[in-house]
């Protein structure tokens with residue numbers, strides 16, 4: 303049997319870091335939402351009890367370092383299934399970009415194998431398993447729009463934001479999430495108003511969402527890579543209502559509501575940035 307699963311990217315509309323924890327992770331409070339830019343994860347039954355990764359992207363490992371591999375392995379261990387699977391990953395989400403590409407592939411693998419192997423696990427159970435793979439994986443198991451706390455694994459669902467176009471621009475650098483957290487100086491940051499963002503989303507107040515968007519990690523990555531600051535500035539200059547770095551970067555997203563403005567921002571950025579995408583906010587959760 304074969305099963306095709308979509309693995310959508312996320313953006314962080316608001317990302318605050320509260321403090322560093324004794325376990326080395328940071329306590330976060332953030333608002334995440336899924337966007338219509340997705341990898342394709344295809345799962346195929348194998349006769350032998352092995353996990354195979356097929357990846358055609360030279361930046362994506364095709365062995366046990368792949369987060370989809372780790373997801374399949376962990377799920378097999380948890381439920382005691384002795385079946386093999388080939389996982390073919392077609393990447394559309396840029397790698398090491400702050401869009402949770404690898405986490406979403408892992409989450410799609412958990413959702414897909416749950417179906418393929420008829421395990422009957424709930425999304426909550428899959429999210430709990432996902433938390434062992436990475437902090438962004440539980441959110442990616444559910445998709446939609448949510449407040450994420452803890453190290454990012456505690457998920458509280460909220461309604462989707464009002465419809466909007468999302469323009470993504472990624473400079474040709476990859477960013478290490480661990481390095482960005484390591485370089486964060488918490489005593490000298492402006493904390494975004496995460497509760498205000500949640501209220502704005504509940505009120506479907508697009509202007510307020512744009513006004514309150516903020517990411518505490520942004521200044522860290524901007525200092526390390528000035529080209530990210532340039533893209534952020536260009537995005538606003540071409541007409542985005544807001545521009546913000548997603549996650550630990552380096553991708554910058556901009557929001558616009560009107561098609562005419564979308565063209566201007568998209569074409570403007572294409573002039574000097576190779577990787578530019580125009581997609582919609584999804585904001586709705588995956589079905590079981």
Ligand SMILES: C[C@](O)(CO)[C@H](O)COP(=O)(O)OP(=O)(O)OC[C@H]1O[C@@H](n2ccc(N)nc2=O)[C@H](O)[C@@H]1O
Nearest residue numbers: 326327328330436437438439453454479480483549550
């Ligand atoms: C930046 C975000 O993408 C925002 O959504 C996430 O906070 C990062 O999530 P992720 O890539 O799934 O992160 P993980 O794979 O769990 O951790 C990678 C590294 O980032 C750092 N890390 C991550 C999450 C967190 N709350 N505090 C941290 O300090 C740790 O050094 C960790 O070793």
Ligand SMILES: Nc1ncnc2c1ncn2[C@@H]1O[C@H](COP(=O)(O)OP(=O)(O)OP(=O)(O)O)[C@@H](O)[C@H]1O
Nearest residue numbers: 368369397398399400401402403404407438479549
């Ligand atoms: N399925 C996968 N897709 C992409 N990268 C993967 C995958 N599995 C493992 N990796 C490794 O993980 C690293 C980070 O890639 P990823 O695209 O997940 O970053 P990201 O979007 O910045 O993640 P996040 O936003 O969760 O911090 C890559 O450099 C790659 O070596």
